[in-house]
Amino acid sequence: MAFSYRYSKMAEAMRPSPIRELFKMTQRPGMISFAGGLPDPAIFPIEEFSGCAEVLRAQGAVALQYGASEGHRPLVDEVRRRMEPLLGRPIASDEVMISSGSQQVTDMLARVLLDPGDVVVVEAPTYPGALHAFRCARARFATVACDEDGMNVELLPEVIERCRRETGRVPKLIYTIINFSNPSGACLSEARRRTLADIGREAGIPVLEDDPYGELRYRGQRIPTLFSITDGGVVFASSFSKILAPGVRVAWAVGDAELIRKMVIAKQGMDMCTSVVAQVLVTEYCRRGFLDAHLGKIRSHYAGKAHAMAAALREHLPSAIRFAEPSGGFFFWLEVGGDSRQLFQRAVNEGVAFLPGPAFFPEPAETVGNTVDGNPYARLCFTFAQGPEIVEGARRLARALERG
Numbered sequence: 001m002a003f004s005y006r007y008s009k010m011a012e013a014m015r016p017s018p019i020r021e022l023f024k025m026t027q028r029p030g031m032i033s034f035a036g037g038l039p040d041p042a043i044f045p046i047e048e049f050s051g052c053a054e055v056l057r058a059q060g061a062v063a064l065q066y067g068a069s070e071g072h073r074p075l076v077d078e079v080r081r082r083m084e085p086l087l088g089r090p091i092a093s094d095e096v097m098i099s100s101g102s103q104q105v106t107d108m109l110a111r112v113l114l115d116p117g118d119v120v121v122v123e124a125p126t127y128p129g130a131l132h133a134f135r136c137a138r139a140r141f142a143t144v145a146c147d148e149d150g151m152n153v154e155l156l157p158e159v160i161e162r163c164r165r166e167t168g169r170v171p172k173l174i175y176t177i178i179n180f181s182n183p184s185g186a187c188l189s190e191a192r193r194r195t196l197a198d199i200g201r202e203a204g205i206p207v208l209e210d211d212p213y214g215e216l217r218y219r220g221q222r223i224p225t226l227f228s229i230t231d232g233g234v235v236f237a238s239s240f241s242k243i244l245a246p247g248v249r250v251a252w253a254v255g256d257a258e259l260i261r262k263m264v265i266a267k268q269g270m271d272m273c274t275s276v277v278a279q280v281l282v283t284e285y286c287r288r289g290f291l292d293a294h295l296g297k298i299r300s301h302y303a304g305k306a307h308a309m310a311a312a313l314r315e316h317l318p319s320a321i322r323f324a325e326p327s328g329g330f331f332f333w334l335e336v337g338g339d340s341r342q343l344f345q346r347a348v349n350e351g352v353a354f355l356p357g358p359a360f361f362p363e364p365a366e367t368v369g370n371t372v373d374g375n376p377y378a379r380l381c382f383t384f385a386q387g388p389e390i391v392e393g394a395r396r397l398a399r400a401l402e403r404g
């Protein structure tokens with residue numbers, strides 16, 4: 001007889017990541033994938049990174065040992081050095097921690113801030129991995145609509161008030177992807193950043209500023225980080241995943257020392273420490289100056305790909321399909337109309353994959369207040385597919401649209 005497991009409420013609340021599930025489908029031979037948010041493997045710095053492995057001869061005793069939960073100190077210092085200009089002030093070492101991907105930052109923060117039933121404010125659309133982490137903490141969501149300037153923060157006071165009225169609780173956290181959002185590609189404007197900072201401070205709600213794409217700007221001026229225009233209450237998170245390689249699973253968080261300490265304690269129960277081998281290699285990669293050189297290279301490489309996809313979509317898709325060419329990051333966000341899940345099935349039959357919109361919105365049952373229907377949208381990643389595939393993928397998508 002099969003064993004009968006009695007699952008936790010947390011396990012019951014979990015859903016398989018739509019991205020990771022669809023990922024399997026995109027592995028079929030001949031499939032052109034705009035689905036996963038993957039960097040271009042053709043531009044991984046394999047030579048430079050393998051060269052850095054020499055450092056293991058000198059530092060093997062440290063690299064192969066358990067490390068501090070806060071992170072490998074030379075990497076913490078490297079992150080401080082890189083972050084200070086962006087965060088607008090000197091950063092102390094106890095304000096930084098290294099994590100196993102920035103996904104873990106969201107998870108740690110959910111563990112230390114959220115009780116079951118607490119509300120997290122998210123922009124709609126938002127990153128499904130963050131929804132997943134908050135769901136595991138059995139949180140509910142309140143959504144704020146977005147436009148081309150990111151979260152419509154002018155609506156935030158009303159959303160907070162509605163939460164207070166309907167749940168008796170003030171939201172515990174605001175989650176936002178300020179630059180080149182996954183999935184919308186939008187950047188939060190500077191004026192909105194200032195408004196968000198004021199509202200967060202006044203309402204006593206901390207903000208998670210998730211910024212894995214900030215360094216991947218292909219056009220226009222950098223906008224000051226939320227962290228740099230506040231004096232506390234913001235956790236800034238970023239990652240080596242998009243700027244170096246996601247396989248290293250090394251990321252970081254910067255925030256108030258007291259909160260970082262709590263997150264470090266949470267991490268001790270998760271994985272004790274991020275792989276020290278990975279941290280030593282990443283430190284050496286930065287120390288040799290490779291990261292800055294690589295950033296220049298990937299910015300122009302990805303700018304070309306974004307442009308190629310915009311041209312291909314303009315040429316092949318019906319003009320009713322609306323999208324903006326992103327000025328950074330990894331994604332196009334298309335208003336395809338109709339049901340993007342059905343479109344997905346037809347697209348896969350044509351040999352091209354993307355992510356249907358509903359994955360990027362919380363469901364009505366877990367949301368306080370309004371939800372947005374994600375069905376008419378689709379996310380296309382432009383970084384992973386190779387040049388000719390971008391054009392062919394757009395053609396196949398156009399055929400799938402015609403069959404609708």
Ligand code: PMP
Nearest residue numbers: 037101102103127182239241251
């Ligand atoms: N936040 C956002 C907005 C992302 O798009 C991603 C990766 N897709 C992550 C966090 C997680 O990245 P990682 O754990 O690889 O650092």
